[in-house]
Amino acid sequence: MSLQGLWRCAELLRNPFRRAGLGSVRTATKRAGGTVSNHGGSPGKRLGVKKFSDEFVIPGNILVRQRGTVFHPGQHVKMGRDHTLYAMVPGYVRFYKVPGSRKDRKFVGIVLNKGERLPRDEKNLGRSRFFGLVDLNQFKRETAAEATAS
Secondary structure (H helix, E strand, C coil), rough: CCCCHHHHHHHHHHHHHHHHHCCCCCCCHHHHCCCCCCCCCCCCCCEEEEECCCEEEECCEEEEECCCCCEEEEEEEEECCCCCCEEECCEEEEEHHHHHHHHCCCEEEEEECCCCCCCCHHHHHCCCCCCCCCHHHHHHHHHHHHHHHC
């Protein structure tokens, strides 16, 4: 085999399409796009504060939906297993911090009267209690007031 024959074989091994008359092979001009796990299509979880300060709530109303404990339960508030805070008594929502407590925790509490503040001064005001009972004496007072008015 001559040197020229070896040269043609080497040429054929380097570019097999030239011999067949195909010319060059066209390659992709864009790279293949990768896949994304959820494509940004997952719906929002609707987290956040649902009842704000001074809003009236009834028992069972959701105050805050959260992941983890951004807000901690205060007076008359309980925490669900997914860290949702909800009201236990009817009243008005209060957001507060306890001075001198660790890490400046934010608390959510319920006060029974609109003007009250939290944290409550229990030495002077006593504990805030809600029994969910009906005041029968108030009905007697109302009927007595109506009788004196007429």
